[in-house]
Amino acid sequence: MASGMRQPPGHSPANVVFESVSKRYADGTVGVDSIGLECEAGKVTVFVGPSGCGKTTTLRMINRMISPTSGRILISGRDAADLEEASLRRGIGYVIQNAGLFPHRTVADNIATVPVLQGIRRRTARLAAAELMERVGLDPALGRKYPYQLSGGQQQRVGVARALAADPPVLLMDEPFSAVDPVVRHDLQNELLRLQREIGKTIVFVTHDMDEAIRLADRIVVFQRGGTIAQSDTPERLLTEPASAFVRDFTGDSGIKWLSLMGTGGLEPRTDDVVAELDSFAGLDRWRLQIDGEHRALGWLRPGATAGDEFVPCRRTFVLGADPMRTALDSALLSPVGQAVATDSGQRVLGLVDFASLEPAIEDHRSRAHA
Ligand SMILES: Nc1ncnc2c1ncn2[C@@H]1O[C@H](COP(=O)(O)OP(=O)(O)OP(=O)(O)O)[C@@H](O)[C@H]1O
Ligand SMILES: [Mg+2]
The missing domain is CATH 3.10.580.10 (CBS-domain)
Known part of the structure; x- marks a missing residue:
């Protein structure tokens, strides 16, 4: 099915660099405090950390839904502040909890939203939508339905398909799988990993679930209170060399988590029984x-x-x-x-x-x- 599909010519993945970026909200709350960070091109960067520590603020500054009060964000080397706002936002896929689909539009039209805004003919955009649905593991026949007629997991897949429709160089995902049950969640994670092997996007993903972070991440960024970064590292390094007691406590007992990182290629199955x-x-x-x-x-x-x-x-x-x-x-x-x-x-x-x-x-x- 999806694996044999030719990849449409598209944008190459961008890297996203934060240079001493801060966000102070109008009421004086410091959302993010002078962070420096690189989200590598074509890799999955996962933000974890307690509630209110600045993960969503950081994510939304990438597509300028929130503007920083100081510092710079560079997307493929270009200052996001200099890019045209509407096209920047359309050019960056965004997936949130509960998918955030338009309830009055069919699934196919939800997916086709951005391409149509970009001037692609509706018919062409719908055909592309069907192809994207297959990519994310959905039956294209569901394209005629409305979001409320789909399960939570299916809606979430539509959300991913919609975010991918403009073939964006960066995909932002804010707790996209947190509202579905653990079994569906596991499926969605597997689908995302499979999809990422095909498309190799720059993905920035927020979660509260450390196991999810370890499964998906090339790099994990642990945020802490006050909107600062406690550690940014590979999953292995984070578990074996936590930079502080806070990181060690937050990542929890690493014993069981190790098992999610370890491969099974070295095992030698026996056939006697x-x-x-x-x-x-x-x-x-x-x-x-x-x-x-x-x-x-x-x-x-x-x-x-x-x-x-x-x-x-x-x-x-x-x-x-x-x-x-x-x-x-x-x-x-x-x-x-x-x-x-x-x-x-x-x-x-x-x-x-x-x-x-x-x-x-x-x-x-x-x-x-x-x-
Ligand atoms: N519009 C706003 N006005 C004022 N303060 C805000 C605003 N949005 C967020 N904040 C504050 O900024 C801080 C960071 O919020 P943010 O939403 O980035 O946290 P988060 O890490 O995503 O939390 P959660 O895990 O609960 O989603 C919090 O203290 C929050 O209350
Ligand atoms: Mg958040």
Whole structure:
């Protein structure tokens, strides 16, 4: 579907540089206090930090929805203050919580909003909208519906499609996934990561969720009270070398978070207990995973199970090399025997990795990272 699609000729991603930028609101509140920061071109920069510490203010200064009181913001080396305001704003995609869709416009027309403003014919813009819907994992048939007829997760995808419609060099996302449930949220994060591999935009993303930050970020910027930056670093460095007690407390127990960063490419699944034919193995005193002719998992068989016995469902599998260690661990914990089920990207079973052999892999990774 989307993967074979040719990328439209577009703007190359811009880098965004803050030079001693401050924002003092009219009532005297300091929103942001003299921050210096680079959001690298083509990378995902994630802002985290407690409420009221200046994340949204910082984000909105990039497209001039808020203007700084002092300092400069450079977009691809050009001072944002010198750029024409309306075109700057249209040229930067913006996604917010609850998607912020126009309720009286169809989904397709929501997505086509900016292209139409830019003078593209409505028909052409609608066709492009259908293509964008596929890109973000939506059925183009939903284009005729109105936002209220969509689920929260679907609306959020429309919000992303709309933000991408003008093929902007920068995409701003302010807690875009925080109003959807954890399962949908996980899907949306995966979609965004997949999409980003295709489009390579400069994305600036705000979240309160440290796990989300670690999954998505090339760089995490931790804000603190008073609108200053406590630390700006890669997820690894942030977890292993927090710059202050505040950062350490804010990022929380890094043990579990490590698992989201660790790859599973080094694991070696075993196939001894994966069976395609039950009869020849009947009577064995171990749990076995039965697969079908396409190598897909059918379920777990109890020790001594015979033909016709029910399977215990295989509740979670992980894609070897693509999913993080955390997913492998979930898979092991959710299986009846502490065995994680490794598959390829086509859901074909490659084998099993037992819990006991996940542990040393995790320890090894952590000790190397701390060295
Ligand atoms: N229009 C405004 N007028 C006055 N003060 C404001 C205005 N907008 C924001 N502030 C203040 O500026 C500070 C930073 O606000 P901002 O919205 O950037 O925080 P945030 O980090 O995005 O918070 P949250 O995590 O709750 O979204 C806060 O103290 C806030 O009350
Ligand atoms: Mg905010």
